[in-house]
Amino acid sequence: MRKPLFFAASAAALVLAVSCDGLALPGGGVAVPATVFSASIDEMDIKSQLVDRGKVNWEETDLVCINSSMFSVKPKNPATDALLILERGQQPPVAPFAAIYPSSLYVHGKYILPDTQIYSEGKINAPMYATGSSQDLKFRNICGVICLNITGEDKIKSITVRTNTAGERISGEFFIVQGTDDKMMMQPSYGRTVTIDCGEGVQLNKSAAKQFYFFFPPATYSAGLKFTAVNSNNKSYVLTTEKDTNIKSNYVYNFYWELM
DSSP states (O other): OOOOEEEOOOHHHHOOOOBTTBEEOTTSOEEOOOOEEEEEESOOHHHHHHSTTTOOOOOTTOEEEETTEEEEEEEOSSTTSEEEEEOTTOOOOOSSEEEEESGGGEETTEEEEOSEEEOOTTOOOOOEEEEESSSEEEEEEOSEEEEEEEESSOEEEEEEEEESSTTOOOBEEEEEEESSSOEEEEOSSOBSEEEEEEEEEEEOOSSSOEEEEEEEOSEEETTOEEEEEEETTOOEEEEEOOSSEEEOTTOEEEEEEEOO
């Protein structure tokens, strides 16, 4: 069995300084800095359930971080594949490549799962990761997603989820264990909560559920999860899941919640 390699997303580990003429290799030859990549999605279960029932589409507004450099997304036709174009002023990366989506997860040389997400109806930027030595990158989902399907008459200002066990982390720094799964692992001593900020509020409906998406590190949350929704009048509602809530990467888990 190959010994796993641990990827901490530090600039020192992932980036080599190169000149515009390339990087000299041992024994001769030159490694050409990469400015254009081809991107596809290896596993589609998460996004296929969130976007157009079966379609997995890159969008023009997407950004990807490769090593420590930012790339804009240019969807192909069909938009299940895309070109990644180096942003102006960014350093062209040299192989081996480690890519993270969305690029906002790369913060000051680290990979960070945010403790606050901004509500966007019908969409979640579920984290994906790709690695390799070629400019043809296959991205895979590294988190699981819980979809809260909520009905009621309130206007929701925020929803916070909290793990019920102190040692179970769902926000903060993480790293990738390179291998067939590219499994993500949370660093200790980080956050137990994630909040969806709904801005001015999301109006619920009694007959048609609104969807609120949380992405989770794959793990078994041994004492379950606690969700707290706050309405525009600062009234709180609480939903607690059963014990041993198991979240796998690349899956969407639906929970149904009627606010009374």
